[in-house]
Amino acid sequence: MRITRIPVLPVLAAMVAVTAAAASTPAGFAAELMAAARSSIQAEDAKRHISALADDALEGREGGSRGGRAAGSYVVSHLEKLGLEPAGDNGSYYQQFGGMRNILALARGSDPSVANELIVVGAHYDHVGYGNSENSYGPFGFVHNGADDNASGVAGLIEVAEAMQHLPNRPRRPILFAFWDGEEKGLLGSYHFVRVRPAMLAPMSVVFSVNLDMIGRLRGERLEIFGARTSEGLRTAVVRSNNRQGAVPLELVFDWAIEEDSDHYPFIAAKIPTVMFHTGLHDQYHRPGDDVQLINFDGIEPVARLTLDFVTALANEPGSPRSFRPQARSESDATKKALEAQAQSEPSVATASQPGTATGQTTDGQAPITAAQRPRWGIGTRADAGEPTNPVVVRITAGSPAAQAGLALGDRIAAIDGTDILSQADMVARLAAAGNRVAVDVDRKGRMFRLEMTAIQTNAAETPPLK
Ligand SMILES: [Zn+2]
Known part of the structure; x- marks a missing residue:
């Protein structure tokens, strides 16, 4: 990581020097620390993660393959460095299922009264390997590196997890960083997690989830958001994070359709409010051409920083957890058009x-x-x-x-x-x-x-x- 726990301090000192007035109050000081945490999310770091995960050596990271396992090891090595608590089976980061492995890491909350209200932030780390007629638009038989799908989301999530470790105040609710396996085989990892919880997470219930899938092709500062209808007022919450002080807000495109096409779906089906961030489809989607050189690394920064702010805000929300809004499942973009x-x-x-x-x-x-x-x-x-x-x-x-x-x-x-x-x-x-x-x-x-x-x-x- 470019910025680790210790080097944060010089960065902070520099910021305090130029904004002494703001830093003189506790609130201002916390804001500076928050800014430092946010700035640990770096395009250069995302580039390093994506380049490693989307290297030909990982053979397209198919769930259960040797490339998929190597990708898992890469993710785990970073979670270890960040000092995050393993939340998988038997004290490990891995949750095994059907020859595949979800990777789970926990950041405990600061408020014991909400210690069992878990927020899950996830991204799938598998892709389609060499591609076949079931999972690829072809040509088949070539490594499908899946740089955008979804090495980008994994990179963003590692960066969010790192930034969380730098926050001035630990969020009230616990946050689980989840790297799903088997997404491309039918959302297998996220479905498995929704059904089966590792023992250490058993007392907790998932109260909210956020899914990062394909965040590497930001174009025109335009971010697509799915699931914002799954709880009342969610759009407002996302927009507030998007317009937080000091940020250059993205254009947000709220899509009301809910499809079984990514790891947000098993959570929504389980009546858990969930949003997904996504920078849009492209010609290389599920083709061998989804490669590192087409990634907008700078674009990952604002998306990951928005995720950081949004997840932190959710984890700190007062009152009981947000309730699920079942009408979301029957709404569509036609409903949206009619409303607007x-x-x-x-x-x-x-x-x-x-x-x-x-x-x-x-x-x-x-x-x-x-x-x-x-x-x-x-x-x-x-x-x-x-x-x-x-x-x-x-x-x-x-x-x-x-x-x-x-x-x-x-x-x-x-x-x-x-x-x-x-x-x-x-x-x-x-x-x-x-x-x-x-x-x-x-x-x-x-x-x-x-x-x-x-x-x-x-x-x-x-x-x-x-x-
Ligand atoms: Zn995919």
Whole structure:
């Protein structure tokens, strides 16, 4: 590892020197330490891991093959270096099944009251070996190195595990780093783990899981996220991590489809809230051409850092574990399209009468317009049962303050004047009560923007020119 426990200190000292004010408070100091932990996630390290795992010598890491076993040894050697506790069978890192091996390492939490609420962060380390008609788009008989699928996820996960060891405060809940085997043979390792728990993990229940599968081809800063509907408010949680202080946020594409195509699925089938990060398919997917030279190593950094922040936040969440949202399994991208579709109706028709209580109802985002001087923002939103604190903008009245402020269809309203909204009804009430100026924080494709809206005087004599 480029940064180990000891060399973190000089890095930290340098940061404290330039930001002495921030570091003078405990909170600021913790933030600096967090930044140091985050910066231990390095593209160069990811490159080293992927180059080792996607080397021809490992023959495509097929589950149960000698190359697969060598890949497992590589992962274990890094877990040992990090001092993570083995969580497999009989004090080892390995959980054996059907000639294959999951690799499990535990970081215990700091809060005994949630010691059995396990968060699993996983990535499969197997691939398809030489490829055959069942698992490859060909040509067959050549080593399929699987640099993106999924040496990239393994590299990201090793880096996240390392950074976790540098955190200033251990997260409250325990975190299991899981390297799945046999994914390409039918999600065998993750299914096995969901069914059979090594003895040392037996008292724990999995309350959340995160899956990294193919994170090595970040293009246009665009990250795909699956499963964010499996618990209410998850999108908000991911977006918050994405927009954490000091980060350059990625564009997030939330895909509502849930398919049995990666290790997130066995967890979702077991009713455990789960998200998967993925940088998208490509022409080399399950072909011999999925090689190291096509990996965007720099792109792994922001994805792994987002994972670090998100997992830490989940592990520290107050209250009882998040509940599973079963509706997620019947939703699809068609459901998403319907929710986000532009509303055609005029504000006065759809909205004012029933300001935003029922799910899926279009509202104007404001009270009925009766008085001529009442601010009129021109926003129509639809409530989202999966994301109740972020109604989606489905109509913008032409020439309105919302239009002038640059609000866009599909934006999610998150806060009014700096305070998070609680529901669509809350948003409506807050917009109605606002003065002539209001700041609206929106989540636009996972990036947060603050838009300032200024009310237009509706009395014609006083109407300022529109710009
Ligand atoms: Zn694959």
